[in-house]
Amino acid sequence: MNFGFIFINVFFSIVIIVGLIVIWWVWPPDSPWSLWWRTNGKKALAAIKLADIGSDDKVFELGSGDATFLVTCAKKVGAKCVGIEIDYIRHIIATFNAMLNGVSSKVELRHGNFFDYKLNSATVVFAYLVPSVLEKLKPKLFSELKKGTRIISYRYKFKIKKGDKMKYIGSDTRSQMHFYKIT
Numbered sequence: 079m080n081f082g083f084i085f086i087n088v089f090f091s092i093v094i095i096v097g098l099i100v101i102w103w104v105w106p107p108d109s110p111w112s113l114w115w116r117t118n119g120k121k122a123l124a125a126i127k128l129a130d131i132g133s134d135d136k137v138f139e140l141g142s143g144d145a146t147f148l149v150t151c152a153k154k155v156g157a158k159c160v161g162i163e164i165d166y167i168r169h170i171i172a173t174f175n176a177m178l179n180g181v182s183s184k185v186e187l188r189h190g191n192f193f194d195y196k197l198n199s200a201t202v203v204f205a206y207l208v209p210s211v212l213e214k215l216k217p218k219l220f221s222e223l224k225k226g227t228r229i230i231s232y233r234y235k236f237k238i239k240k241g242d243k244m245k246y247i248g249s250d251t252r253s254q255m256h257f258y259k260i261t
Contacts, residue, residue, distance in 0.1 A: 116143060117206055117232055122150035124253035129228045131157055131202055138162070138200040140192040140207065140215070145172035145185060147204055152181035159185045160200075162192040197222045206232040213237060219244070219260065229258040 117125075125147065131137060133156035139148050142161025151157040159181075163169045169189040176185040188195060193215075197203060200223060205212065212234055219229065220243040229236075229244070233254045238246055247257040 115206055117147045119146065119150055121232065121253050122147040124250050125204060125230045125255045126151060126155060128250050128255050128257050129202055129230050131155055133157060135201045136199055137202045137204060138197055139204045141205065142172055142187065143168050145175050145187060148185045149175055149179045149181055152184035153179060160188065161185065162188045162190060162195055164191050193218060200227060202228045204230045207234065209234050216242065223260045225260055227260040231256045
């Protein structure tokens with residue numbers, strides 16, 4: 079057995095892992111790409127409460143990741159949910175997450191770019207996206223969502239300009255959830 083080869087592989091593996099952790103910590107918030115950020119169960123419950131999500135709602139999550147938010151919505155309030163995720167690995171993990179939690183019938187998961195999907199059936203839209211993507215998303219939200227549709231943005235706020243068809247309602251500062259409505 080060649081211990082030098084094993085040592086080099088272990089060393090470079092550790093360097094790569096540490097490098098990825100450092101990148102994750104310093105990733106610029108205005109980058110068009112987001113790292114694998116998660117919405118945990120507590121944050122999901124805070125968003126549900128803030129937007130008063132119920133069983134009559136159809137909730138879309140843009141960039142749904144592992145679908146923790148959608149699974150929580152389906153389990154806690156019985157909402158119908160749609161998640162759109164471009165990363166195939168995250169999409170597969172989300173599918174298993176919904177199956178393991180017994181909510182596959184309430185959570186529809188789509189693989190692809192959320193800009194390619196219609197959002198017009200949503201009553202609630204949830205997004206954990208960087209500011210540059212939120213800004214690009216606004217015209218789509220304005221053109222496809224009905225008046226009164228609720229929007230929750232985790233961590234980052236939309237920049238509301240005069241003439242935007244969106245109203246800032248308020249925030250839960252503890253959970254970093256920001257609440258808007260289409261006007």
